[in-house]
Each structure stands twice: as C-alpha cells, then as structure tokens.
Amino acid sequence: MTMNNKMRQDPPADEEIKIILEKNLSAVKKASGVLALLSGEEKNKLLASVAEKIDKNREKIISANKIDTENAKGVIKDSMIDRLTLTNARIDGIIGSINKVIALPDPTGTFEGFTRPNGLVIEKKKVPFGVIGIIYESRPNVTVDSAALCIKSGNGVVLRGGKEAINTNIALIGAIKEALRENGIPDECIFLIDSADRRYTLALLRAKGLVDLVIPRGSAGLINFVTENALVPAIETGAGNCHVYVHEDGDLDTALNVLINAKTQRPSVCNAAETLVVHESVAAEFLPKAARALLEKNVEIRADEKALPLMEGAVPASEEDFFTEYDDLIIAVKVVSSLEEAIDHINKHNTKHSEAIITRSIAASDIFSARIDAACVYTNASTRFTDGEEFGFGAEIGISTGKLHARGPMGLNELTCTKYVIKGNGQTRG
Secondary structure (H helix, E strand, C coil): CCCCCCHCCCCCCHHHHHHHHHHHHHHHHHHHHHHHCCCCHHHHHHHHHHHHHHHHCCCHHHHHHHHHHHHHEECCCCEEEEECCCCCCHHHHHHHHHHHHHHHCCCCCCEEEECCCCEEEEEEEEEEECCEEEEECCCCCHHHHHHHHHHCCCCEEEEEECCCHHHHHHHHHHHHHHHHHHHHCCCCCCCCCCCHHHHHHHHCCCCCCCCCCCEECCCCHHHHHHHHHHHHHHEECCCCCEEEEEECCCCCHHHHHHHHHHCCCCCCCCCCCCEEEEEEEHHHHHHHHHHCCCCCCEEEEECCCHHHHCCCCCEEECCCCHHHHCCCEEEEEECCCCCCHHHHHHHCCCCCCCCEECCCCCCHHHHHHCCCCCCCECCCHHHHHCCCCCCCCCCCCECCCCHHHHHHEECCCEEEEEEEEEECCCCCCC
16 A cells, blocks of 8 residues: 555645545554454464565565665765665565564563452553554665564554655565465555655654554654654654763773774664764873774764874864764764763763773773663673664664663564453452
8 A cells, every 4th residue: 555656746735645644544553453463473474474575576676776776876875875775685684684583472462460359360461552653764674674573563564764765665565565465464554655745754743543653763853853743652763873982991902993893884874883982091092093993994083172183184073073973984083081071971962872881990881881871881892783683682673762661772572562451250449
C-alpha cells in the first residue's frame, strides 16, 4: 500500500493528506492485530521468508539503489551517500541481521504471575505496542531492520524513509510484502510513505489513536522536528556528538587506536567520535601523534587554542564545532586541566549518546561512568560498539538518548509494553 505517482507529483492539501494517511494507518492498525496473534514459530517462519525474498530480489533492489545513489550525487555529502549505498555484501549483511532476529527469543507472551490474598491471579505480560512509526533518513538497511523487529515483536509498522532512498525502499518493501502475502499475512501491516512531502510526516506525528509510538532515526534536525511536533508518544534517538577523553594516566597507544577507530572506521554513523578531549599533562606527547594519524586518514582537525600548536595541519575550532555532529572526516579537539573539566565539557556539548574515557585508573573510570550523562559510557573501548547487533540484540530500531521507557540500543524488548491480565472468580472490592 503506497501513495500513487500523481499524489507524489501533485501534493494534496493538508486535509486531503490527513484523510489519505488516516485511511492507510487504519489498515495498518487492523492488520497489526493479525501479527499480534502469531506464535514465535510463525513469526520466525515469516521472517525467513522475508530474508529469502530479499535474496531473490537483490538485483532489483541494487538497481533501484543505483538510481538513488546517482540522484544523490552533489545533493548530499559523500559520507551520507556511503550510508545510502547497497552492495551485495551489504544485502548479505541485511539478510544476516534478519537471521539474527529469528534466533532471538520471542519478546511477547512472557509474563510474571502472582496471586493476591483475595484469590485474584495477576499476570504481567509483554505485548506489542500496536503500530510503530519509524522516521529515518538515507539508510535503507533501517527499512528492513525496522520491518523485521516489528514483525518479531508483533507490531504493525509505518516507514517514512528519506527521499534519497525512495526507490530502494520501494523495492525492499515490495520484497517484504511478497513474503507477507505468501504466508497469509495481510501486507497492510507494513506501510511505506513513499512521498517526499513533509506534510505526511507531520500528519503521522499527529495521528493520535492510530499510531502508538514514533521513533526517529537520523540527524539532530530530524529528531528535533519529531520531538517538537509529535502528538503521539515519541522516543528521542540517534543524534551522536560522541567524545573520546584521554585521561592523564591513560595508555596512549590504546588511546590512539580507539580514537582512530571511533573517528574513521565509519564516520557517517551516530556512534562515531566527533570530539577528542585530552588532559593537559599528556597533550604534548599525545596530540602530535594523534594529528599525524588523523591526517593520514584525511581527517580535518579543528583544535582549541591549547591543542592548536601541538597538532600539525589543525585549524582553530569555534565553540559551535564542539556542539557539531559532523558525520564526516572532521574532529574537534579540546585540552582540559582535570577530569572534572572533561566531564563538564562533555555534558555541556554531547547529545547523550556514547562517550569514552581512556584511563588505567579505576577511580577515574568509575567517576566518569557515574557522572557522564549518556546512554552508553565506555572505558578503554571505541564508541563504535553502541549498536544493537554488537550488544547481542540482533538488529536495532535505534539508539535512545532519552530516559523514558528505553535508553541505549533498542531491540525487540523495547518494542513491547506491559499489560496486566487479572483473573478472578467473582471478587468485588469492598
């Protein structure tokens, strides 16, 4: 179920958009009830079929993706085109993620039970939310990850991908819907908004009663738009202004390895490091080495006044640089005089995503871990590990940087909520 070409070319009035979307969302809500009743075995069979259809349709999917990547050239940054691009190896990775979701326990139906003195039997069950909206940008793997996680957790899903990936997403959803139909499941349980008109996004965010939860994945601008406009529950995710802090007694070889991995292994993703913070007592020894290693990886260095003379090729940093999620081969550098100053700097500038300290001091590690306000805090390891698959959750639906319901990588369990089922034999309350 998608909007037709005429609708994409001739944007409807706001009220017409609302009517179109509500009709489709109502169908998703109805179809989600079928998913919610499937057993774990039935959901796994369905996901295996999804993986098979994506494999069989890979040439069609890659052809559609080539159209998107060609259209994106000169429009978005090269690092973002990398996130958009699908290859056979990346499709293998998508299929592998589906298989990992299949291997996970069914998150629904489990319960805790207890009996009250009056004889009431109270069961606390994990159940699907119902309909989940995912709003994201140029990462087509999110399309499949979201669909797989929602199928396994029994939720209907509404997908609003970025315009850069529209042809790829249509091809991927086509393969998923084929699997749904072959398994006797209404394909309306997955709905792709295939219009670039932002009014559809706004209507989705205001669809109270039809959408139970919205999860944005993407830039700070996208996340802010969602959280500022949503009338349905929304989880803040994704924006990643992550830091690596080299403490005064950190191992500098470890620091260099972690820094280069966190910054350059895949700079376009939200768990990549954007700022290096270094204690002044090791700055003179560490920063020249760091500069040479970063420059070898074509990283632009923006350094504060203390770091600038120690880093060959660096340019002066502005205050804005320390608030910026670059998603690119750019890094800001700050020199601090204490652990306290490092913590204050990070908490002021970060996005509550992932932060790392390099230290041999257990006390410094404990203080940093306790006081840094972030979903994930690392000691002597790269921020790049903040990922549902790396945490053993299979695919992820996003990285929550908020503090309600879920925080950090969100997997299957975070796509369920609680329902109490109470059984009695005629009890009444006096």
